[in-house]
Amino acid sequence: MTSLPNKSGYLDALRSRVLVFDGAMGTNIQRHHLTAEDFGGKSLEGCNDHLVLTRPDVIQGIHESFLAVGCDVVETCTFQSTPHRLREWGIEEKAHALNVQAARIARAACDKYATPEQPRFVAGSIGPTTKTLSISPDVNNAAFRAITFDEMRDAFKDQARGLIDGGSDLLLVETQIDTLNAKAALVAIDEVFEEKGLRLPLMVSATLTDRSGRTLSGQT
Helix, strand or coil: CCCCCECCCHHHHHHHCCCCECCCHHHHHHCCCCCHHHHCCHHHCCCHHHHHHHCHHHHHHHHHHHHHCCCCEEECCCCCCCHHHHHHHCCHHHHHHHHHHHHHHHHHHHHHHCCCCCCCEEEEEECCCCCCCCCCCCCCCHHHCCCCHHHHHHHHHHHHHHHHHCCCCEEEEEEECCHHHHHHHHHHHHHHHHHHCCECCEEEEECCCCCCCCCCCCCC
């Protein structure tokens, strides 16, 4: 791993105090009672990430509502913004633009509320996708997977590039249901860091399905 400059002040702030993240984006979007037209048409209704292009005012307003009550970090509205996830709405070609725009909206909100005493930070959100690398219809044959490791890595690379280009301070690989998916995301991000000649702080969160402490794909 090459030593690259860290372009974020997030870790410096974290060393000095507890940083508070924002709350849920999806439920706050629901409070606005948006129509199909707000999403860009009936075929895009429910694609929250597309709102960064069609209703950026709504997304920035939600970010600002968290910052106004003292949150230090807001997550971009990009939980679904990998190309193969966006393909379900027929807009996979917009992946880079969506991630860039989402990060810029969050950046604008943070810059509006930041002070020297309390800087605010943008966390580029990278969700788990709807695919899993560890689960196959044939447990003895990985060739039956719905997606390959390289395809998953490349999808995460597209997203990471956009989030960095838009001005994220850190990347958050979140709500992961499969450790192999998370590995693909981490490999992708590391390759993008090398490509861009910088590093950002990186966080990972996982979803456990029950009290056994296992992910959806059965890993502890």
